[in-house]
Amino acid sequence: MQKAESLLRTGGGAWDLDSPFSDYIEQVTRPAMEKVKLAPMSKDNYGRGLRLLLGTAISARRTGRSTSSG
Numbered sequence: 001m002q003k004a005e006s007l008l009r010t011g012g013g014a015w016d017l018d019s020p021f022s023d024y025i026e027q028v029t030r031p032a033m034e035k036v037k038l039a040p041m042s043k044d045n046y047g048r049g050l051r052l053l054l055g056t057a058i059s060a061r062r063t064g065r066s067t068s069s070g
Contacts, residue, residue: 022054 019027033046 025050
């Protein structure tokens with residue numbers, strides 16, 4: 001648990017384990033993606049992937065279904 005807490009602190013610290021997945025994307029993943037140097041097409045592709053993940057997470061939350069496969 002200490003390692004997870006440490007990773008959360010170094011990853012931006014704005015998100016915690018009780019927060020929704022979409023908060024993690026918006027508060028940690030998206031800012032990290034914007035900081036790194038990527039080609040425009042790569043940024044577009046990553047952005048598209050994030051939108052897909054967010055849409056899936058939001059849809060599952062509305063219906064009460066799990067987003068994990070299996």
